Amino acid sequence: MKILSAIFVKGVVGDDDILEDGIPQVAFIGRSNVGKSSVINALTGVKGLARSSSTPGRTQEINFFLINNKYYLVDLPGYGFAHGSYERKDFIFNLIDSYIFTAPVEQKKIVLIVDAKVGPTEDDLAMLQSLEQKGKDLIIVANKIDKLNKNELNKSMLNIRELVGPHTIIPCSTTKKIGLGEIADKCFN
Numbered sequence: 001m002k003i004l005s006a007i008f009v010k011g012v013v014g015d016d017d018i019l020e021d022g023i024p025q026v027a028f029i030g031r032s033n034v035g036k037s038s039v040i041n042a043l044t045g046v047k048g049l050a051r052s053s054s055t056p057g058r059t060q061e062i063n064f065f066l067i068n069n070k071y072y073l074v075d076l077p078g079y080g081f082a083h084g085s086y087e088r089k090d091f092i093f094n095l096i097d098s099y100i101f102t103a104p105v106e107q108k109k110i111v112l113i114v115d116a117k118v119g120p121t122e123d124d125l126a127m128l129q130s131l132e133q134k135g136k137d138l139i140i141v142a143n144k145i146d147k148l149n150k151n152e153l154n155k156s157m158l159n160i161r162e163l164v165g166p167h168t169i170i171p172c173s174t175t176k177k178i179g180l181g182e183i184a185d186k187c188f189n
Contacts, residue, residue: 001188004068006044011061013095018064018072019105025064025072026187027100030113031123032078035143035174039113040065040075042174043183050075060092062099071108071188074099080123101134109137109187116142116156116171120163128164139168139186146173 012018030036037050049065063075076099077092100110110131114120120128131138142160145153153171160169168186172179 001068001184003044003184003188005066006046006049006073007066008049009064009066009072011063013061014098015103019099019103023066023070023072024108025074025105026067026109026111027074027076027107028111028113029076029096029100029127030078030141030143031080031115031121034078034113034115036075036078036113038174039141039143039172039180039183040073042177043180044073060088062095067188073187074107076100079127080121100136101130107136109139111141111183111187112138113141113143113172114160116145116153116160117147119156119159125163139170139183140164141170141172141179141183143172143174145171145178146176 010016010018028036028040040050041047044065044067050063060077062077065073065075067073076096079093079096100107112124112128112131114124140160142157148156157169157171170179170182170186172183174180
């Protein structure tokens with residue numbers, strides 16, 4: 001599916017009517033600094049739609065973007081690292097947990113982004129296990145494949161497959177525009 005329009009709707013930090021307005025939601029999640037904002041911007045073709053930064057933990061709320069006037073792309077804060085106090089880190093953890101596991105919305109799909117070079121971290125695997133336990137429909141995006149040569153990429157994909165099991169894994173490079181069409185097809189059809 002081709003993404004023709006992507007508009008920022010709002011940022012949410014708690015209960016909100018947007019959670020129950022009936023528009024299907026596709027949530028993007030990953031650890032801080034995995035390139036989630038870059039994937040969202042490349043996927044939508046809108047530079048700067050999701051704020052990216054070299055500073056981990058930049059996203060501090062749940063951001064809703066309306067895609068093709070039919071779906072919400074939901075950008076969740078990165079987990080695993082954030083500048084600031086323990087209270088702020090707890091706030092981010094609780095925000096993610098609340099939206100994914102207790103909010104009155106059933107996400108159409110959850111996109112778990114991992115770094116292809118690093119592979120799934122303990123935080124990624126813990127998130128994956130929680131998503132699986134709740135029966136969430138998810139895909140894994142192995143981001144930053146352009147940082148690997150062919151041999152490294154093959155080893156990385158085998159490692160990711162071994163660690164995440166039977167989920168769909170999409171190799172992705174935002175700089176080389178690899179995998180974006182497949183992500184759009186899996187999420188917004």
